[in-house]
Amino acid sequence: MTTRRYAQFFFRRGEACLAPTRSTASRIEHHSIPLLSHARPLFVTLKYLLSAATIALALSAFGVIAAPASASAEKLRVGKAVAEAFSFAPLDIGMRKGIFARHGLEIESVAFTGDARMQQAMASDSIDIALGSGPAMAFIVKGSPVKAVAAMAGPPLLMAIVVRPDGAKTVAELKGRKISVSTAGSLTYWLVSETSRRQGWGPKGIEIAPMGAMPGQIAAMKRGDIDGAIMDVGNAFELEKKGEGRILVSFTDITDFHIHVIFATDKLIAEHPRLVRAFLKGWFETIAVMRGNKEETVAIAAEVTSKDEDVTARVYDVIMPMFSDTGKFNPDALATLAKSYVELQLLPAEPEMAKLYTEEFLPK
Secondary structure, eight states: OOOOOOEEEEEETTEEEEEEOHHHHHHHHHOOOOTTTTHHHHHHHHHHHHHHHHHHHHHHHTTSSOOOOOTTOEEEEEEESSSSOGGGHHHHHHHHTTHHHHTTEEEEEEEOSSHHHHHHHHHTTSOSEEEEESGGGHHHHTTOSEEEEEEEEOSOTTEEEEEOTTSOSSGGGGTTOEEEESSTTSHHHHHHHHHHHHTTSOTTSSEEEEOOSHHHHHHHHHHTSSSEEEEEHHHHHHHHHHTSOEEEEEOTTOOSOOSEEEEEEHHHHHHOHHHHHHHHHHHHHHHHHHHHOHHHHHHHHHHHHTOOHHHHHHHHHHHGGGBOSSOOOOHHHHHHHHHHHHHTTSSSSOOOGGGTBOOTTSOO
8 A cells, every 4th residue: 555645836935845735644644545546636646746846847947946956066176367357257157057067067166366376276286277377377387287278368358557547648658667467477467578578678677566456456556556557458447437547558469379278287187187178168168158148248247247237348349359269279379478488587498388288178
C-alpha cells in the first residue's frame, strides 16, 4: 500500500513552494491510500505537482524565481586590475547574464588596485585568472607563474590623461609635471612614459607618481598635489561633466598594442585546462552579447562602474571597438610591448614574446 500526500502550491515573498495542506496532512496521517483504488486522488496529486512545476518554470523565465546554480559548477577566482573600469565590465555582464554559468563556471570576482598587486595575488594562488594589461606580461619574465592566454583588447582607447580645468593646455606643458598612475610597471605607467617618449623627452620626461586606487588620485589632483592623472575615459567623462577635470591626452594614435590581456596561472593551466577554455568561451560570448545589446550593456556597466548611464553610453561608443572577438595576439602589438619593457627599464633586453603567451585555449 502506498501513501500519497496532496500538494498545495503557494507563494511566500516571491518564492514558489510545495507543501502539504494542513487538512490533507491530518487525513493521510490516519489513512493509507491504495494506489489503484484511489486513482482520482492520485491524479489530482499529480495534477497539482505538474501545475506547480509548470508555474515555477514560467516564473523562473520571468525572473521571479532564480534558476539554481548547477551542482557541477566549478569555482573560478577571477581578478580585475581595477574595480571601476568599463573594460573589465564584461566579467560582471557575463556573470549576470548566466553566460559563464552555462559553461559550468561559478565566478568569484576580485578587484585590485593595479597590475602589480594582482600579479602578486596570482603568485600566491589567491586567484586563478587575471584581467590585466599587456605591459604586465613583463612579470612573467621576472618569474611570475602565469601565462597570457588571450589578447583581450587592442589599442588603448580606454585611457586618457586628465588635468584640472586650470591645468596644462597642451601636451608640451607636461614636461617635468607630476602625473599619477596606479602602480609601477602597469599599463598606466607605460602610457605616461610613452607620452613623454613621443614628445622627445625620453621615458622619464614626465614625473610619474604611483598612487594606487583612482579615488585617491582624483582627490590628490583636486588638492593640487599632482598635475594630472591617467584614468579610464569613464572617470574622465564624469570629471568633465562635473567641471572638475579636462581630457588633455587621448591615445587613439597607438594602434599596434594590446592594452589588456587575460592571464591564467600555470597551476590552473596544468591542473584544469578545461576551465581555462570554458572561461574564454564565456568571455568572448559575452563580448558578442555586448556588441549586439548596447542598452542592456550600458545599464549593467553603469551600475558596476558607478557611473551615470549617459556617461557610460559615451564610454561604450569609445571602448567597444578595442575589444578582441578572437583573443588572438598581434605580432606587431607584441613587438611594441617587448620594446616598452626595455624603455621602462622593466627588463634589460627585449624578451622572446612567444614564451609569454599561448593561443591553445582560445575558442575554435
